[in-house]
Amino acid sequence: MSESAAILVVEDEPNIRDIIDVALRFHGFRVSAVPNGSSALAAFRSEPPDLVILDVMLPDIDGFEVLRQIRATDEQLPVIFLTARDTVPDTVRGLTLGADDYVTKPFSVEALVARIRAVLRRTSVPAEDDRAQGGTLRYADLQLDEARWEVRRAGVRVDLSPTEFRLLACLMEHPGIVLTKRQLLERVWGYDGSSQVLETYISYLRRKLDPLGPPLIHTQRGIGYALREPSRPGF
Ligand code: CA
Numbered sequence: 001m002s003e004s005a006a007i008l009v010v011e012d013e014p015n016i017r018d019i020i021d022v023a024l025r026f027h028g029f030r031v032s033a034v035p036n037g038s039s040a041l042a043a044f045r046s047e048p049p050d051l052v053i054l055d056v057m058l059p060d061i062d063g064f065e066v067l068r069q070i071r072a073t074d075e076q077l078p079v080i081f082l083t084a085r086d087t088v089p090d091t092v093r094g095l096t097l098g099a100d101d102y103v104t105k106p107f108s109v110e111a112l113v114a115r116i117r118a119v120l121r122r123t124s125v126p127a128e129d130d131r132a133q134g135g136t137l138r139y140a141d142l143q144l145d146e147a148r149w150e151v152r153r154a155g156v157r158v159d160l161s162p163t164e165f166r167l168l169a170c171l172m173e174h175p176g177i178v179l180t181k182r183q184l185l186e187r188v189w190g191y192d193g194s195s196q197v198l199e200t201y202i203s204y205l206r207r208k209l210d211p212l213g214p215p216l217i218h219t220q221r222g223i224g225y226a227l228r229e230p231s232r233p234g235f
Helices: 014-026 037-046 063-073 085-095 109-123 128-132 162-173 181-189 195-212
Strands: 006-010 030-034 051-055 079-084 101-105 136-139 142-145 150-153 156-158 217-220 224-227
Touching (some): 006 014, 006 037, 014 030, 037 051, 051 063, 051 109, 063 079, 079 085, 079 109, 085 101, 085 195, 101 109, 109 162, 109 181, 156 195, 162 181, 162 195
Parallel strands (some): 006 030, 006 051, 051 079, 079 101
Antiparallel strands (some): 142 150, 217 224
């Protein structure tokens, strides 16, 4: 998919918009580039892209609101925020709205393209042939079926996004062991990225898994996360 993936670029600064447009076309992506939030939503509705590059500060509705409206109809569409350095804390909060990643301005075009490729890889469900080799991971009352791309807890089907699925698979491959934030970022995100993004996705997983039983994902403060069975009374 990624060679001809359709990217929607939302950026009000014409020179930055043009640079991204030209660079992404050069790398073989299909691109539509728009200057504000309302035209972004119009473009999203008329021809849904495979990924959105979304500037946070826009002249009409800001990137957070654009994302909120996209998420109302599409929970899975990968979105990467573009943000100025001094708005990074806001952007990190914005990740809880369901962005996949963010890139801080000024950025190199190569870094942006690498990030797009990583996000597309991570957010896509592998082809059936590739999945067929996968087995089933089991831990406590969790079951993750790589061939069917399906997760169950206590027998109940849990709907995970591809990134959440990959993150849980990584934890289930190493049960009881603390994986560092760096290890998880490298294995799931494919680069040594922002730990806030990881923390956000851990919270998504907990929100989906914890209603079905005792918490299984444990935080090792300052280090990382581990999958651990709750200690039972009397043990
Ligand atoms: Ca802007």
